Amino acid sequence: MIPMSTSPPLARRRFVQGLAAGGALAALGGWRAALASPASAAELRGTEFHLEIGETPVNFTGAARIGTTVNGQVPAPILRWREGDTVTLHVTNRLREQTSIHWHGILLPTDMDGVPGLSFPGIDPGQTFTYRFAVRQSGTYWYHSHSGFQEQTGLYGAIVIDPRRRDPVASDRDYTVLLSDWTDEDPMRLFNKLKVMPEYYNRIQPSVQSLAADAQERGWRDALSERLMWEQMRMTPTDLADVSGATYTYLTNGATPSGNWTGLFKPGERIRLRFINGSAMTYFDVRIPGLKMTVVAADGQDVRPVDVEEFRIGVAETYDVIVEPQDNRAYTIFSQAMDRSGFARATLAPRAGMQAEVPALDRVQLLGMMDMGMAHDMGGAGGMPGMDHGGHGASAAGQGGMVEVKHPYPTERGVSNSMLPDVVSTRLDDPGVGLRDNGRRVLTYADLHSIREPEDNRAPSREIELHLTGNMERYMWSFNGVKFSDAKPIVLRYGERVRFVLVNDTMMTHPIHLHGLWSDLESPDGAFQVRKHTITLNPAQRLSYRVSADARGHWAYHCHLLYHMEAGMFRAVVVE
Numbered sequence: 001m002i003p004m005s006t007s008p009p010l011a012r013r014r015f016v017q018g019l020a021a022g023g024a025l026a027a028l029g030g031w032r033a034a035l036a037s038p039a040s041a042a043e044l045r046g047t048e049f050h051l052e053i054g055e056t057p058v059n060f061t062g063a064a065r066i067g068t069t070v071n072g073q074v075p076a077p078i079l080r081w082r083e084g085d086t087v088t089l090h091v092t093n094r095l096r097e098q099t100s101i102h103w104h105g106i107l108l109p110t111d112m113d114g115v116p117g118l119s120f121p122g123i124d125p126g127q128t129f130t131y132r133f134a135v136r137q138s139g140t141y142w143y144h145s146h147s148g149f150q151e152q153t154g155l156y157g158a159i160v161i162d163p164r165r166r167d168p169v170a171s172d173r174d175y176t177v178l179l180s181d182w183t184d185e186d187p188m189r190l191f192n193k194l195k196v197m198p199e200y201y202n203r204i205q206p207s208v209q210s211l212a213a214d215a216q217e218r219g220w221r222d223a224l225s226e227r228l229m230w231e232q233m234r235m236t237p238t239d240l241a242d243v244s245g246a247t248y249t250y251l252t253n254g255a256t257p258s259g260n261w262t263g264l265f266k267p268g269e270r271i272r273l274r275f276i277n278g279s280a281m282t283y284f285d286v287r288i289p290g291l292k293m294t295v296v297a298a299d300g301q302d303v304r305p306v307d308v309e310e311f312r313i314g315v316a317e318t319y320d321v322i323v324e325p326q327d328n329r330a331y332t333i334f335s336q337a338m339d340r341s342g343f344a345r346a347t348l349a350p351r352a353g354m355q356a357e358v359p360a361l362d363r364v365q366l367l368g369m370m371d372m373g374m375a376h377d378m379g380g381a382g383g384m385p386g387m388d389h390g391g392h393g394a395s396a397a398g399q400g401g402m403v404e405v406k407h408p409y410p411t412e413r414g415v416s417n418s419m420l421p422d423v424v425s426t427r428l429d430d431p432g433v434g435l436r437d438n439g440r441r442v443l444t445y446a447d448l449h450s451i452r453e454p455e456d457n458r459a460p461s462r463e464i465e466l467h468l469t470g471n472m473e474r475y476m477w478s479f480n481g482v483k484f485s486d487a488k489p490i491v492l493r494y495g496e497r498v499r500f501v502l503v504n505d506t507m508m509t510h511p512i513h514l515h516g517l518w519s520d521l522e523s524p525d526g527a528f529q530v531r532k533h534t535i536t537l538n539p540a541q542r543l544s545y546r547v548s549a550d551a552r553g554h555w556a557y558h559c560h561l562l563y564h565m566e567a568g569m570f571r572a573v574v575v576e
Ligand SMILES: [Cu+2]
Pocket: 477, 509, 510, 511, 559, 560, 561, 564, 565, 569
């Protein structure tokens, strides 16, 4: 591992942990009221809901900004439903532009799914759209805008659905833990900056000192040749996230790290924490030092319990964990951004006001040759950092092996990739760059096993292969090198079972979300493993999952990094 010098601008550093209390000011009757109670979303229960989308002043950094709110709140209220009920949601648009709400991970008729221009017309200013559908599932989900950049400016909230029968996961307390990223910048401006200069927010660069330290450890020749290789590829080894803590303040349940959202408990209680990543762009690595976490659900679906010390949560994923604090002390819920440019922080404590130590950010790990899809012996530099010397390297073969890639799209065209991997692998047991060999027990997809088999667990009758593609230099993102505006829909026949094979030809991590239909992730040997709605692909990774085309209509299928989706990493899936 190579030490990095991290130096965000000074003015920014002061506020990177945010204000002691942020969030929506007007809703609570002004500044003083906001200071008195840490941000915590209201919970709405029942079968009929009135949600008003509007603009509300918020302040997370010391500068007042306008947030996109539901009933005046960031995050939007927690919606608590019951499996088997029919819910009715009247959504009124008080904005000056069109809006929408998408119910993420929820099975429903296509015209209730809330994607403007694909499944419904959108909600115009001043109008009310009424969503109504039967709730056919239980677990932890969330909702967010599918219009413009409203998700970045605050329009996201948790959904908790209580099961009709007794919950197999018993707990004494139940908290949603909604992680998100806030920027004071206008997201459109931010997006334009990325298009002009994709590395704009990636301020963590290897320094001269780190090169010297590296050289001392590995010799000048190796250290230099590696730097030169990166140079030749015109990217930096720390391109882990496009948008970083240079602009983001990371929130837990709408509270900044200084604001410190706190969940109370009595020692000995069993607490269910429902983690939701409602970020626009940020992957988080989550841990609670001093507590074992038992993962019991992923994307709302019960999984065989697995004990971990840390998990990575992709944008739009959810994980439910059980913790059982025994001691009369506080614990920090520490969620560091994958690129280590900042963190979200919250606390579990027996009494309000108690807090625990906040860990230092982990050092930045570099992408290894495996992440870049290179053969082991390339470059002659020996094992590169992140290329695990033991542990995961060997198991890559065991987890599906290395696959030589054929790129089924016109690679000479500008839209495609700046650099293509030669080999990709499944490696479900790879925790991903930054979490390898960190001394903690980290969750991987190999640990996730659904408790129940899908009702339709037929073998797929055909295969659809899609490559995740991008051109970092021009900030173009796409499937198979064709951006959404130029692409035809993927057509499925109603009732068929299809295998989607995804190959990540980029050097970034992407959370891929299919609306309306489940994604049943396969094990390396092709057996059903876990049911999800959002599936993360690491660089140079190849994954497959089965999809039952059991709901007719038009469904969005896209990368859930907001700016990647906007740039074109999006397809329509039509079930006829
Ligand atoms: Cu993406």
